[in-house]
Structure formats: structure tokens, C-alpha cells
Amino acid sequence: MQMTSAPHLLAEDGPEYARILGDALRHAQERPDLEGVGDRLNTEQLRTMALNATALITAAAATEYEHYVKARAELRAASVPEGEQYGDTSSATGPGAGIGAVLTVLTPLLAGAAAVIFLLVGYLLKAVSPSLAFGDSMVAAGWFFAAVAAAAILVAAIGLLVTALRNGSTSLAAEDEEQELPEEVARAREAWRHALLERGILPFLRDALADPTAGPAARTPHRSPNRIPKVGYSRPDFSGPEDGPSAGPRPTFTSPDFTSPDFGGPEHRPE
Template identity: 85%
Template structure:
């Protein structure tokens, strides 16, 4: 059976309420005040009754629940604000980061390609004519671009390392903040759980077990009208025909008098 909705209990906390109720019923034999479980009402019947009275039970811990939800909402708002700030920072630095990334990627590629071309052509010219000055110039330019490509690759590697370290530090800072905030939320949730169990669920179960009219067919105990509302139902008052207006004379009906035709033989001719 699913838990009925309660005006002050959010849907996301419904499973937590059911878990606390299940734990209380599972360990009912360890409590002297709940030793009557199984005599007239078993755990499943008590669970059904408690789920039907969710609004009344959770109202006993309404103050603690309000504090818990406020602390949880503050945590969520802080996380949403941090995410928004990160997105805005990424958008503001997106253009510069894009240009830097393009330069970092293209510089080693272009310098490396130029170095290969200049070195190849220069050495070919020197092989054909060692005294040709143009060939030596191309070789020198090729080695220059090779050094540029190597330097660009080194700069890109250092940039990636710095970015990784920065992201790691940011992640650790966020984790530290999360460890501080959920501690308050955890305390508020624990206070709500304790109040819900001690002031809501256990008194309800004790009332249900102490109700002399509760039995296998009981759905909600009605020993305490202020604690558990009793829903009344009365069937419509149907009256029989004798309660209506005086009946008039009933019509009579007589069947027609049928007689069989008088048939006779040839000797019996009608006069």
C-alpha cells in the first residue's frame, strides 16, 4: 500500500517516512509498550493504518521537519548559485579561452609542417649543390621552425598541467564546502527522524494496540477522536411501497370463457 499524501510532507520525503515506520514495526518486539503486536493486529495491519494516518503522525514533528527542509533548501540554493557563477565565468572567458586554445593547437602543427618542408628542401638543395647559399638558408629556417614547434608543444603541456591542478583544487574546495553544509542538514534530518518516531509513529502504534475495538478488520483506530478523525457514513433511507400514498383499488382481471366447439358426426345435424 502506498502512503497517502500529507499536506506538510513533501513527496520526496515519503519514502523516508515509510522507512522509519518499517524500522519501528520491524523492531516492535524489542519495545515493551508494543508487545501486543501480533495478538489482534499484526505488523502489516499496523503499517496500513499508519500509512492512512500519515498527515496526523507527521504533524507531531512539524517543527523539526520545517527546520530540516529549510536547511536542505539553503544547501540546494547554494549549490545552484555556485553552478550559475561557474557558467557565467565560463561564458565571460570563453572567447579568450577559445583563441588561446586555437593558438596552442595550431602553433605546433604549423611550425612542425614548416620545419619538415624547409629541412627537406634545404637538404635536397645541398645534396645537389653544396655550395648553394639558398639551401643552407632553408636548412637553418627548418631548424628554427622545429625549435618553435618543440617550444609550443612544451607550453601546451604545461598549460594542461596547470589547468588540471586548478580544477583539482576547485573540486577539493567544493567538496570541503559540501562537507560543511550537509553536516547541518544531517543534524536537522536526524532531529526530524527522532521526533517523528518518538512523538508520532510510536504513540500512534500504542494507541492502535490499546484500542479494544481494533481487530483484524480495523483500518484506523478510533480510540482517540482528537488524534484520528472518524469518517461517518450512513446509507440512504429507502422506504418501501407501504410508506407511500394509499394505493387505490387494484384492477381485476378475468380470463375469457372459452368453450370448445360442439362438433358431431353426420348424424348430429343442427336443427
């Protein structure tokens, strides 16, 4: 289920909104004002309605959310120089890192291909002419490249392991940083969560449960008219031209009087 994005709610805070909504629905039976859950609307229907009304609900806590976002942005701006202690790998995107990655990938491939070629040619030469010393040299070179390929594969595996451990430590550090927020940011976040729940989510759920037009048979969520304006239109009144105030008498048409020419014999020709 995808949540409808609100213009004032950042994408990173969307899961937090969904979590607060889920907690409110799970504990709905503990609130007397939400005791109607399950009669006409179940929790999934209420969840869908609330997710579709994300912009409306979060607008009730817009002031607290703005303060929280501002405090969080100031914290991140102040902690940018200290990013290396949390596993910041921005310096690893330079030319050296790119060359190292290319060599890590290409070295096993090239060395393995060279080993196959040298060993194949060397053993063929030894089979054709056992006394030829060049065949022994080709075989020795083939085994050398095979050892290089094996060493390159081992180095690449160690590099992948180190990268995985580094990313794991980075994620743990990020979680610790999230849990140990400064007092100002933590207070701002808690104030937003409380305002979102008390002034946004719970009033919306109460209105949805009290709306008699909302029921399990409705596929599209109905919302209370005092919370969501209804947009409608009236049928235009089309009338014929004769009904207007400037309607005049219709023009009458009479068929012209056609008479057939008087044709006669030669004696009736005009003089």
C-alpha cells in the first residue's frame, strides 16, 4: 500500500506518519471515542481513508512539523564535518577508488584468461614436441597467471567483506545517532508526533466513524463535510430560442406561385 504524498510532508517522514497511524488504530479499542471501530468501518478501511487524507491530517500539525524539520536540518548541517566518524565514504569516490575497483574486477578475469591460454598452448607444445623447452616455459607462465588470478580473487573477497563490515558499522552508528538526538531535536520531534496524533489522526478517525455516509460498502472513502469540502455542479438550464425574452414571431414561408408556360401550336406564336 503506497501512501499518498503530501506537499508539506517530507518523504523520510512518511513511514513515521504511517507508524503513528498504525499505533492509533491498534489501540483504538482502548479509546471511548473510537469504540465504533469495526461496526461500519474496520481498521483497514480507516487506514486507507487516513492515508488518502495525509495532506489534510498532517496540516493540523504543520507548525510543530516545521519546527521539527528546521531543528533537524540545523543538526545535520552542524554534523557534516564529523561525518567521517560515522563511516563517511565520500572520499572514496575519487579517481583512486575508481581505478582500484576496476583493477579488482579486471585482474582475476585477465589473469585467469592468460592462465588458460598459456597452459593450453604449453601442454599442446609438450605433447607435440616433448623436447621443446618453450613448452615448459609456457606451462610455467600459465601456472603463474593462475596463481595471480587466485590471489586477485582472494583480495576481492577480502575487500567485499571489509566493505560489508564498514556498511554495517555505518548503519549501527546511524541508528545510535537517531536514538541519541539532541534534546532540542528530540523535543521538536515528540511535539510533532503528539500534535499529529491528537489534532490530526484522532479527530479524523472520529469524524470518519461519525459520518453516516461512510460504510463498508463504499469503495471510495467518504469524509465528513466539515473537514473536506465537496465540489459539485448544477445542471445548466438549456431552453429553446422561443423561450427567451427576445423571442419574436417565427418567419413564415409561402411557396411561390409557379404557373406553367402556355405552349400552343405555330398559330399561337407571339407576334
